[in-house]
Amino acid sequence: MGDRHLKTEALNYQRLGTDFSQHWTGYTLAPLPNHRPTPTGAVVPIFYGYYLKERTSDSDVVSPEDYSYYHSNSDNYFSPILPLEECGTPIEPCMLDFDDKQECAALLLRMHHHGWTQGSFFPRNILMQLGDHGNFPLMRSPNDKRFRLIDFGRGKSLKDAVEADRLRGDGKNTEQEIWHREQTDEKKEIKRTLEFPQPLIGKNVKPNIKL
Structure with missing residues (x-):
């Protein structure tokens, strides 16, 4: 199922769309721990397309839509390719400071704001690189970290849920409720995935201590 994914x-x-991969100037204030502003950079890498190699034989042509195309044991099998912008390597949460983790969390919350769930919020799907990919390597600063989300094969759109409920025509919002439930579960994964400290007390948060 990997290639279909x-x-x-x-x-x-x-x-x-391109808005998710464009670089913006400024800051965003997502409902993060401590509610600190985070840079409004791109959320995802630039997408360069999806490419398939058509396999042929002496007698037939195997279409990429054919189920056998994805499950062939032939030495001539070619997997589809999905070229993306180079955006670094997966993060190691233990190596990030609090602000870095908030910036990673903001990527997911910005997707939620625009009606998308990511579906696989794990450190391996959050990339980090130093500086812009166009910068000369020796000029890149460890203080200039850039983060991106990848792997959207399990991502879901709220618009699809709304349309599915409309087409069913029973007046219920079943698919929308499922989407919002998955969104809530994904938000709960933020602290665990990014290893935020527990209890979460930062400089701008007053501890809830009873004397």
Whole structure:
């Protein structure tokens, strides 16, 4: 199912649009721990397309849509490719400071704000690089970290849930409720995935201590 998962991811990248991969100037204030502003950079890498190699034989042509295309044991099998902007390597939460973790969390919360769940919020799907990819390597500063989310094969759109409920025509919001439940569960994963300290007390938060 890996290659079919890749196809779904490509469709989701296309539907996210260029706004998610554009660099913006300024800060955003997401409902994060401590509610500190975070840089409004790109959320996802630039998507360069989805490519398939058509396999042929002497007698037939195997379509990429054919189930056998994805489960062939032939030495001539070619997996689809999904080229993306180079955005570094997966994060190690224990190596990030509090502000870095908040910036990573903001990427997910910004997706939620625009009606998307990511579906696989793990450190391996959060990339980090120093500086912009166009910067000369020796000029990149460890204080200039850039983060991106990847892997959207399990991502879901709220618009799809709304449309599914409309087409069913029973007046219930079943699919929307499922989407919001998954969104809530994903938010709960933030502290665990990014290893925020527990209890979460920062400089701008007054501890709730009873004397």
